[in-house]
Amino acid sequence: MVATYSDTQQDNLPGAELLSLTGLSLRFRGQINDVVDDVALEVRRGEVLCVVGESGCGKSVTSMALMGLLPADSAQISSGILRIEGEEIDLSSQTLPVSMRGNRVAMIFQEPMTSLNPAFRIGDQIGEAILRHQGGTKPAARARAQDLLQRVGIANPAQRLDEYPHQLSGGMRQRVMIAMALANDPQILIADEPTTALDVTIQAQILDLIRDLRDETGMGTIMITHDLGVVAEIADTVAVMYGGQVVEQGPVAEIFDNPQHPYTIGLMSAMPRLDAPGGRLAIVPGTVPTIANMPEGCRFRTRCAFAAAACVARPALVPVAPDHAVACHFAPLETHVAVLA
Numbered sequence: 001m002v003a004t005y006s007d008t009q010q011d012n013l014p015g016a017e018l019l020s021l022t023g024l025s026l027r028f029r030g031q032i033n034d035v036v037d038d039v040a041l042e043v044r045r046g047e048v049l050c051v052v053g054e055s056g057c058g059k060s061v062t063s064m065a066l067m068g069l070l071p072a073d074s075a076q077i078s079s080g081i082l083r084i085e086g087e088e089i090d091l092s093s094q095t096l097p098v099s100m101r102g103n104r105v106a107m108i109f110q111e112p113m114t115s116l117n118p119a120f121r122i123g124d125q126i127g128e129a130i131l132r133h134q135g136g137t138k139p140a141a142r143a144r145a146q147d148l149l150q151r152v153g154i155a156n157p158a159q160r161l162d163e164y165p166h167q168l169s170g171g172m173r174q175r176v177m178i179a180m181a182l183a184n185d186p187q188i189l190i191a192d193e194p195t196t197a198l199d200v201t202i203q204a205q206i207l208d209l210i211r212d213l214r215d216e217t218g219m220g221t222i223m224i225t226h227d228l229g230v231v232a233e234i235a236d237t238v239a240v241m242y243g244g245q246v247v248e249q250g251p252v253a254e255i256f257d258n259p260q261h262p263y264t265i266g267l268m269s270a271m272p273r274l275d276a277p278g279g280r281l282a283i284v285p286g287t288v289p290t291i292a293n294m295p296e297g298c299r300f301r302t303r304c305a306f307a308a309a310a311c312v313a314r315p316a317l318v319p320v321a322p323d324h325a326v327a328c329h330f331a332p333l334e335t336h337v338a339v340l341a
Helices: 058-069 122-135 139-152 170-181 200-217 230-234 252-257 262-269
Strands: 017-028 036-044 048-052 074-083 086-091 105-108 188-192 220-225 237-241 245-251 316-321 324-326
Touching: 017 058, 017 220, 036 048, 036 058, 036 220, 036 245, 048 058, 048 200, 048 230, 058 105, 058 188, 058 220, 105 170, 122 139, 122 170, 122 200, 122 252, 139 170, 170 200, 188 200, 200 220, 200 230, 220 230, 230 252, 237 262, 245 252, 245 262
Parallel strands: 048 220, 048 237, 105 188, 188 220
Antiparallel strands: 017 036, 017 074, 074 086, 237 245, 245 324, 316 324
């Protein structure tokens, strides 16, 4: 029996860091504020990091910046250091090398129907990724593509190779995207809301597949999502984003059991509860401000029940427990606020 990655427990060893991002800031042409502001993330071998937040908080833009997929004529990265297995890239002056993109770092996009080319067969699209990075012959690439389709749970893989994207269901198209991402055995997988628009049964299957692949290969995974159910299901660590900034990060159990940022508490309170059916859901008042009207200091202060004069200054991301950090002047909240709203 061949030992899987999970058997070796390598993810807990010092020095098992796969990817770290520090100080990423970027803005779009014509904007006066950064759409992503001093973001730092870290992924270790065999770890699933979930980046969570409302639509417009900067999750997908961060992932696109990591992959070097933002248009240079409209997005300007002012700072950001990306380290991949010790190799350092200054994102303000260079992008992820083509040799790494799709090879050492791969991405699953949000909507497979718009990510797959409707004019090409499935086998040709997977084979292109293989030939681009590994070379070889088309028959060998086709055989590899068939193995990948079987690996991600697609029935009759030899037949599916000759089909077009429109001939597959949404769940099957997403599995094809995962097969393409795995074509070159990446060390890091970025998944941008991979279960969006899929029914709950297929969502569960996709999450199980990603978890199984993580256990088999030890790849690090960055999961972009707004679904806290997905976070609870698959995450090891969590980074909560608001207004283009990371406002809280830590182990998933710590974030769910002891949320410390008022925004994180609001997200948790808005989740439906099985033990209180029919109850009224809490809401986070107000709306996410636009980049042009982003508040100074704490970007959440215009929606926060605990906002005070100190919040006009930006709070630092500081530890409140081992591996648990929060960007709030009043964290830990239980020592500053007697009654939480």
